[in-house]
Amino acid sequence: MMKGINDELILAARLLLATLFLIFGWRKVRDYSGTVVQMVQLGLPMPVPATIGSIFMELPVAFATCSTVACHFAMRYARREGLKPSHRESPSGPGRELAGSLWRSGPPHGGVC
Secondary structure, eight states, X not given: OOTTSOHHHHHHHHHHHHHHHHHHHHHHHHTHHHHHHHHHHTTOSSHHHHHHXXXXXXXXXXXXXXXXXXXXXXXXXXHHHTOXXXXXXXXXXXXXXHHHHHHHHOOTTSSOO
């Protein structure tokens, strides 16, 4: 990750990206038949599966991007409050040590979640 880009800029970019995915995905849902017609006009070999695939890629990606924004705010709150998980709060199983070490050191790239 580039060191010159700050967390707030990345957060704003994620919000704008999620907004774009929501707008275009919802537009495809609202005007499904128009989207299929447009795919046919573009010459796609299977316009109906392409439309369904694009809808089911854009909307979940928008919600996943929004969840990274929520993760950003959760990490900021945890760091501000000085919260660190104990072994009782960490997940059980072989990944417990890894989860604890990631929590203490933050994300591997040093930015937001």
